[in-house]
Amino acid sequence: xxxxxxxxxxxxxxxxxxxxxxxxxxxxxxxxxxxxxxxxxxxxxxxxxxxxxxxxxxxxxxxxxxxxxxxxxxxxxxxxxxxxxxxxxxxxxxxxxxxxxxxxxxxxxxxxxxxxxxxxxxxxxxxxxxxxxxxxxxxxxxxxxxxxxxxxxxxxxxxxxxxxxxxxxxxxxxxxxxxxxxxxxxxxxxxxxxxxxxxxxxxxxxxxxxxxxxxxxxxxxxxxxxxxxxxxxxxxxxxxxxxxxxxxxxxxxxxxxxxxxxxxxxxxxxxxxxxxxxxxxxxxxxxxxxxxx
Numbered sequence: 001x002x003x004x005x006x007x008x009x010x011x012x013x014x015x016x017x018x019x020x021x022x023x024x025x026x027x028x029x030x031x032x033x034x035x036x037x038x039x040x041x042x043x044x045x046x047x048x049x050x051x052x053x054x055x056x057x058x059x060x061x062x063x064x065x066x067x068x069x070x071x072x073x074x075x076x077x078x079x080x081x082x083x084x085x086x087x088x089x090x091x092x093x094x095x096x097x098x099x100x101x102x103x104x105x106x107x108x109x110x111x112x113x114x115x116x117x118x119x120x121x122x123x124x125x126x127x128x129x130x131x132x133x134x135x136x137x138x139x140x141x142x143x144x145x146x147x148x149x150x151x152x153x154x155x156x157x158x159x160x161x162x163x164x165x166x167x168x169x170x171x172x173x174x175x176x177x178x179x180x181x182x183x184x185x186x187x188x189x190x191x192x193x194x195x196x197x198x199x200x201x202x203x204x205x206x207x208x209x210x211x212x213x214x215x216x217x218x219x220x221x222x223x224x225x226x227x228x229x230x231x232x233x234x235x236x237x238x239x240x241x242x243x244x245x246x247x248x249x250x251x252x253x254x255x256x257x258x259x260x261x262x263x264x265x266x267x268x269x270x271x272x273x274x275x276x277x278x279x280x281x282x283x284x285x286x287x288x289x290x291x292x293x
Contacts, residue, residue, distance in 0.1 A: 070083060071098070076090075077093045077095065079094055079095055079097035079098065079099065080099070081093060082099060082101040082103075084102055085099045085102065085103045085105070085117075086105070087099065087105040088106055088107045088125075090107045090108050091106075091109040093111045094113040096114045097111045097114060099117040100119040102120045103118070103123075104121075104122040106124050106125035106142070108125055109126070109127050109128075110128045112128075112130045112131040112132075113132075115129050115130070115132060116136075117129070117135050121153070122139040123139075124141045124142035124143070127141070127142065127144040127146070128145050128146065130145075130147045130148040130149070130150065131149070133146050133149065133150045133151075133152075134150070134152070134153075135153060137174070137175050138152045138153035139175065139177050140152070141178055141202070142181070143181045144181065145183040147186040147188075148187075149186050150185075150188050150189070151189045151190070152189075153176045153191075154191060154192065155169075155191065155192060156191035156193070156194055156213055156214025158170035158172055171194060172192055172214060173192075173194065174192055174194060174197050174198075175197045176193070176199075177197050179202035179203070179204070179220065180202045180203070182201075182203065182204050182205070182206070183204075183206065184200075184206045185206055187209050188206055188211070188212070189210075189212070190212045190216075193214050193215045194214050194232075197215075198214055199218065200212075200218050201219045201220035201221070202220045204224075205223050207225045207227075208226050209226055210229075211230065213250070219240060221239050222242075223241045223242070225262070226245075227245045228245065228246045228248075229245075231250035232250045233251045234249075235253045236253075238256040240258050240260075241259040243261050243264065245263045246260050246263070247265045247266070248266045249265075249266060252269055254269070258275075259275045261277030261278075263279075264278045265278055265279075
């Protein structure tokens with residue numbers, strides 16, 4: 001089925017029929033496109049979305065081919081969408097937003113003005129994307145709230161120095177996978193993975209101005225307060241709470257049900273649940289349990 005038809009072909013068909021106005025023909029074409037996308041999105045919801053969330057790649061044959069690579073105005077909100085994107089008809093895409101090819105938007109998704117949904121990004125139903133959000137190389141689950149200015153899926157900070165002293169970039173080729181009912185505060189950044197996908201567990205809540213590095217795995221029902229910084233390849237369990245300005249060194253593991261006081265600096269693994277706090281000036285240990293005070 002070919003959804004896209006060139007302007008010249010439209011004019012020729014109108015002249016040949018002599019009965020259908022150009023405006024009516026466009027309305028009929030739009031209705032046909034919506035019906036086609038609705039059927040396809042249901043198929044994607046049942047199959048491709050689950051495959052993408054579970055780590056499988058989306059093959060080119062899974063994407064409908066319309067014969068056009070242009071953007072067009074979305075009927076519900078006035079934003080621009082690529083004709084190779086699969087969007088549920090109930091989605092709202094506000095003016096100034098752009099959805100790129102091979103992206104999937106579920107039912108009742110809301111995309112705010114200025115937001116950019118990059119190629120092959122998947123957004124689950126009833127998720128709200130704020131103003132000027134940038135999504136790339138990621139999937140976002142159902143009923144999430146992504147606040148204004150968030151960036152998800154950009155390259156992680158990975159470099160190495162060669163024998164000549166040149167700084168070379170390490171490949172950053174994987175994804176960010178955000179679970180269901182996650183909330184991400186304004187201007188937070190979550191980097192894509194390099195050797196494993198960056199993952200945010202279901203029901204986790206992230207405050208404004210948080211940095212989550214590449215390959216970080218955050219468990220379910222975690223709470224991260226403002227200005228938390230998590231370096232690359234950190235693993236955090238479930239029900240973890242990080243106070244404001246907590247800093248976590250790369251490759252550290254933190255057990256479930258740990259609570260860290262504001263301004264703590266974690267440089268070693270925390271293997272047991274409990275409440276912890278630290279002073280960055282203390283060099284001998286990374287964190288001290290409050291039981292020691």
